[in-house]
Amino acid sequence: FVLNCTIKTTLLATLASPTTSSTSVIDEIRVLADTTSGRICTDADATALASTDFGGNVSVVGARPAAVFYPSCPADIAALLRASSASASPFPVSARGCGHSTRGQATAPGGVVVDMASLGRVADSSGRLAVSVDGRYIDAGGEQLWVDVLHATLVHGLTPRSWTDYLHLTVGGTLSNAGISGQAFRHGPQISNVHELDVVTGTGEMVTCSKEKHADLFDAALGGLGQFGIITRARIPLTLAPARVRWVRLLYANAAALTGDQERLISEHGALAGLMDYVEGSVLTDYQSLIASRPSLSSFFPDANDARVAALANEAGGVLYCLEGAAYYGGAGDTSAAHVDKALEVMLRELRYARGFAFVQDVSYVKFLDRVRGGELELRAAGVWDVPHPWLTHFIPRSRILDFAAGVFHGVLRHDRAMGPVLIYPMNRGKWDGGMSAVFPGEEEVFYTVGILRSAVADGDLHRMEARNAEVVRFCENAGIPCTQYLPHYETQEEWAARHFGPGRWDRFVQRKRKYDPKAILSRGQRIFSYPL
Numbered sequence: 001f002v003l004n005c006t007i008k009t010t011l012l013a014t015l016a017s018p019t020t021s022s023t024s025v026i027d028e029i030r031v032l033a034d035t036t037s038g039r040i041c042t043d044a045d046a047t048a049l050a051s052t053d054f055g056g057n058v059s060v061v062g063a064r065p066a067a068v069f070y071p072s073c074p075a076d077i078a079a080l081l082r083a084s085s086a087s088a089s090p091f092p093v094s095a096r097g098c099g100h101s102t103r104g105q106a107t108a109p110g111g112v113v114v115d116m117a118s119l120g121r122v123a124d125s126s127g128r129l130a131v132s133v134d135g136r137y138i139d140a141g142g143e144q145l146w147v148d149v150l151h152a153t154l155v156h157g158l159t160p161r162s163w164t165d166y167l168h169l170t171v172g173g174t175l176s177n178a179g180i181s182g183q184a185f186r187h188g189p190q191i192s193n194v195h196e197l198d199v200v201t202g203t204g205e206m207v208t209c210s211k212e213k214h215a216d217l218f219d220a221a222l223g224g225l226g227q228f229g230i231i232t233r234a235r236i237p238l239t240l241a242p243a244r245v246r247w248v249r250l251l252y253a254n255a256a257a258l259t260g261d262q263e264r265l266i267s268e269h270g271a272l273a274g275l276m277d278y279v280e281g282s283v284l285t286d287y288q289s290l291i292a293s294r295p296s297l298s299s300f301f302p303d304a305n306d307a308r309v310a311a312l313a314n315e316a317g318g319v320l321y322c323l324e325g326a327a328y329y330g331g332a333g334d335t336s337a338a339h340v341d342k343a344l345e346v347m348l349r350e351l352r353y354a355r356g357f358a359f360v361q362d363v364s365y366v367k368f369l370d371r372v373r374g375g376e377l378e379l380r381a382a383g384v385w386d387v388p389h390p391w392l393t394h395f396i397p398r399s400r401i402l403d404f405a406a407g408v409f410h411g412v413l414r415h416d417r418a419m420g421p422v423l424i425y426p427m428n429r430g431k432w433d434g435g436m437s438a439v440f441p442g443e444e445e446v447f448y449t450v451g452i453l454r455s456a457v458a459d460g461d462l463h464r465m466e467a468r469n470a471e472v473v474r475f476c477e478n479a480g481i482p483c484t485q486y487l488p489h490y491e492t493q494e495e496w497a498a499r500h501f502g503p504g505r506w507d508r509f510v511q512r513k514r515k516y517d518p519k520a521i522l523s524r525g526q527r528i529f530s531y532p533l
């Protein structure tokens with residue numbers, strides 16, 4: 001990172017001039033690497049790392065990029081994209097946040113992976129997280145982690161409203177999907193909470209866009225699976241930050257009671273409206289092995305309760321459900337502890353959980369939001385974090401969630417001993433924006449997220465879990481349950497068009513692709529487009 005940005009950008013632009021047809025794309029990339037003072041790296045360690053991801057089941061050789069690019073500013077990325085765009089054989093370019101994808105989405109087979117983190121490693125990177133207290137927003141670099149966004153805003157008594165469960169994901173990475181968690185029912189996904197973006201398009205143009213300016217690119221990029229541009233900055237609105245959280249878990253013996261209560265909590269009407277700031281839920285299909293494998297879970301249900309909970313699980317036919325809620329208070333916000341206690345009292349009286357199985361903790365706001373980190377550190381210490389993760393997440397319309405529960409939790413997954421959470425929680429469709437690229441069920445006001453987030457720890461697990469995932473999909477097809485994949489993965493364009501987007505949305509997606517990335521350079525790891533379009 002010794003050259004200044006202008007010089008490097010000029011150099012890249014020079015190298016970008018169209019090459020003779022005899023020069024292969026790979027050679028072109030090597031030339032860039034040789035002449036840009038370590039900013040392009042082709043060594044095997046770097047390219048191997050850039051071809052792996054959290055999913056851990058991508059064929060390393062097949063998906064390996066030719067090079068990794070370490071930009072020091074957005075203009076570097078623009079120059080790289082112009083280089084590819086101007087080439088006789090445009091080479092794939094993919095932004096890589098942290099590689100938390102599970103199906104090779106952040107790879108660029110045979111092309112260049114852009115290591116987004118390097119934008120935040122330059123000498124003066126302080127501007128990559130800039131809070132405007134008066135404007136109530138933060139400008140965050142696309143490479144920034146949400147956990148760093150949280151800490152930068154809390155210094156000013158402010159916070160974003162919509163989160164993911166895990167905060168060690170990048171801003172650009174989650175905004176390219178949707179960014180969902182238990183706050184989305186009220187505030188929408190993270191993509192519904194953005195004022196403005198800086199995007200470098202597939203043609204290497206640097207564009208600032210919002211709902212007012214270049215709205216089509218703004219909508220395309222949000223939930224756009226990296227297809228239309230690389231997000232280098234997002235302006236995120238902020239609100240007053242609470243200090244603490246009453247965090248509740250309630251056990252249920254059946255799905256109908258759980259989902260009924262979840263829907264009452266996310267409704268804008270009724271006695272329970274507005275009581276919770278966060279609503280999620282999970283399914284414990286194999287309570288005992290879950291307890292054994294996830295110490296952080298057992299700490300929520302203290303050991304003394306193990307026997308009682310196991311008895312409840314037996315009574316319930318082996319499958320337990322858990323509602324998870326959180327109410328914020330204190331800090332810069334105006335909700336008092338007394339107010340939250342009153343809300344909890346109403347909630348615990350009204351909800352239909354198994355009596356005697358309510359567990360409440362009081363934790364700091366930071367500890368609550370960054371809760372998955374604790375589990376990560378435990379799993380890392382046990383050597384079971386860097387294992388394959390054949391995750392499958394669906395959005396299911398409200399009217400079919402109980403059919404899904406019966407067929408999948410009490411059927412396909414019932415005796416499948418596996419490590420990892422199975423999440424189930426509802427969203428209000430009205431908080432999603434149909435103009436954006438993210439795909440979600442369109443007909444009913446409420447839809448559910450169901451995440452089967454399992455870790456393949458033992459030999460044979462990966463194969464078995466992939467087979468179970470296929471069974472889940474087959475079950476839904478046979479039962480006529482419309483499932484929309486979140487963090488989607490399909491092998492062919494036909495599947496993307498027919499199964500994911502559907503006709504109208506697909507046509508719009510393709511039109512936007514032709515406009516912003518006509519040479520299909522970006523995020524080929526998603527396997528949606530190839531060159532020529």
Ligand code: FAD
Pocket residue numbers: 054094095096097098099100101102105106107116142143163164165166169170171172173174176177178179180181225226227229230231232487523525526
């Ligand atoms: P990557 O995996 O590196 O990239 C994802 C895709 O986006 C790729 O196609 C890439 O090319 C593209 N991309 C990356 N950066 C940019 C950019 N700046 N501009 C344009 N395109 C870009 N998701 C949720 O919504 N809610 C959750 O609660 C949640 N929890 C998670 C927990 C864990 C432990 C993990 C591993 C993932 C979780 N996710 C969750 C999924 C997460 O949102 C995705 O993995 C997402 O891709 C972000 O990861 P990343 O930043 O590492 O992006």
